Amino acid sequence: MHRGGVNRVLTGFVGLLLLALGGSVLAVGLGAPPPHPWLHTGPHDVLLSTPERTRWRGADWWWPTVIGALTLLVLFALWWLTALVRRHRLTEVLVDTGDGEGALLDGKALESVLAAEAARQRGVNSTDVLLTGRRTAPAARARLRLEPDVDPWTALTDFTAQSLVHARESAGLTSLPAEVRLGAVKHRAERVT
Template sequence: MKPPSVRAVARSYRTERGLTGLVGALALLAGASALVVGAGLLGQGRARRPVLDPVAVDVITSWPVTSRLVAIGVGLLFLLAGVRLALRALRPERHPNLDLTDDLTVTSGALAEAIAADAERVDGVDRAKVTVVGDKDQPALRLSLWLVDGCDVKAVWRELDDPVLSRARESLGVASLPTAVRVEMGAAKRTRVR
């Protein structure tokens, strides 16, 4: 199992996206097959037949209690899975504050702004956005950098790794600080059209 700080940096919506994609693909296939059968492309006899096969109807009518229990069980499983995924997707992300003394606390927003301001001083960085996530004991960073077009990415990374992230580790009081870095190149200043 991954430590909380690594999970916080790498938090992904892969499960939600995968499940949404799967449900969408199944709905698309069901709709396409209904159109193909309904249009009579598989034969006019199949288009006139009921959706549920007569053999399946006979089994359901011969075992009514079992069929109802199975349907209720499957419905409850779908309900529990849906509630679990909804709660997981809606779970708030933790942003730890830094307790300097009993009376003095620095918020995660202030920490993020300080680290972002420090990163923006690096040559080649046009803009930076930082989010502090994880626990107080094991914080992590999400760092988004918008670089100036034509800058030396290796030089930016060296300068970012040594002074900026080492100062962040010192101020957070941790030996290691997992950081997810997102880089966007050619971030020119936006001009407003009038």
């Protein structure tokens, strides 16, 4: 499972857990009978009793530890949220036109041209290309699905020497680093009669 799938599953699990916990606290607070292994007995019961709240009041380390742990938890949650929301796809690339000005090239257009040229290579069944990075310094992530009889080294060399070079030169970029993943096409077995 890739990182996006793990993030979605983990986010969904944490969300369902918090929803169930918050819903049951709300239901008990509104007068519903508490579930069997519940910590509190009814709507007038407090979350923390006076002895529970004042137990560590005399310890100098208690409150800084609690505040520090909660701060780390909030910072981790904010980092996770921004990582989920942040766009990973580059939408436009800044192209140097040579006259001191620049032009913006649509990122999806460059992705599709790079993918189409890579798919025309010998032995490449299909491709997926994603542009990442900054618009002044883009990078490519490519996944090539190869036919079973193709040498992976040849396919990688053809991709970097032809498709990637053409994309870099046509966009006027000084460099276009790429992460290339190679995979084999899975064919269904067919009955031969």
